Amino acid sequence: MGPMVSMMLAMLQLPAHAQGKERVVKHPTIYRTIQVDRLSIFYREAGPKDAPTLLLLHGLPSSSRMFEPLFSRLSDRYHLVAPDYPGFGHSDWPDPNTFAYTFDHYAEIMNHFTEALGLSRYTLYMQDYGGPVGFRMALAHPDRIAALIVQDAVSHDEGLGANWKPRRAFWADRAANESTLRTNLLSLATTRTRHVGNDPNVERYDPDLWADEFAFLSQKGQVDIQSDLFFDYRTNVDSYPKWQAWMRERQPRLLVIWGKYDLSFELSEPEAYRRDVPNAEVHVLDAGHFALDTKADEIAVLVGQFMEAQK
Secondary structure, three states: OOHHHHHHHHHHHOOHHHHOOOOOOOOOOEEEEEEEOOEEEEEEEEOOOOOOEEEEEOOOOOOHHHHHHHHHHHOOOOEEEEEOOOOOOOOOOOOOOOOOOOHHHHHHHHHHHHHHHOOOOEEEEEEOOHHHHHHHHHHHOHHHEEEEEEEOOOOOHHHEOHHHHHHHHHHHOHHHHHHHHHHHHHOHHHHHHHHHOOOOOHHHOOOHHHHHHHHHHOOOOHHHHHHHHHHOOHHHHHHHHHHHHHHHHHOOOEEEEEEOOOOOEOOOHHHHHHHHOOOOEEEEEOOOOOOHHHHHHHHHHHHHHHHHHOO
16 A cells, blocks of 8 residues: 555544544435436436546445445545446336346446436446446447446456356356356355455444345345346356457556455456556455445545546
């Protein structure tokens, strides 16, 4: 950690009176819905609309809620927008018998979402499922991408570790492996492990994080929705070479933030990004898959510095 990050972290952690002024929220978060492709899409928005925009794309089984720590720390300087995908959070949950739960479809809807909000240029912040959604968006409209921030999202096959063996079997033969996949991916134990990973400091994690997410996964229709979407995850693996080639060709400004206790993906993945984008800024933190759970202050500083550097 550099001296500038340390100093800014210290300021974040000081009480308001010690910073010489009261901490006033000038740009409170607004919670809205908008009609996109005949769906009600929920999103959070904060910050001045004439400031650089951060479009934040969430992971499984979370929602835009996972970005609340950044909203409270960055909305004074940046325009933050975080939508819920269909089938997640407070957006519509259409019937999987009539709606295609695929990453191609999600990217199309999210592109239409940005158009509906008039977002013509933004930095993509992609966590987990946000990676395959965001990379599709970037390849479809590269002119809209100011920069990329990757937080525990994979775009290289070697980034998928041993616990993906039953998931690959599911992709190869869905009927024979559906039951195993549902247990492996959607159980309470796995939902907890996504957050805690192998972090020895378990007491840092609020158990409401996984209890709330498991309650969400237990609602009617969610098992079918999430199984359909995860079956489509195989198309992400097939697309990795295309995303890598795009990064190598375009050399986007890239910030990679990774939790070293993440058991969902391999710790080799952050450096794999640097192979594609040699000037990428890479930070491995003492955190899990959802690094904002425990490192929100540090991540906010890193994101703020990265955003400032592109002005």
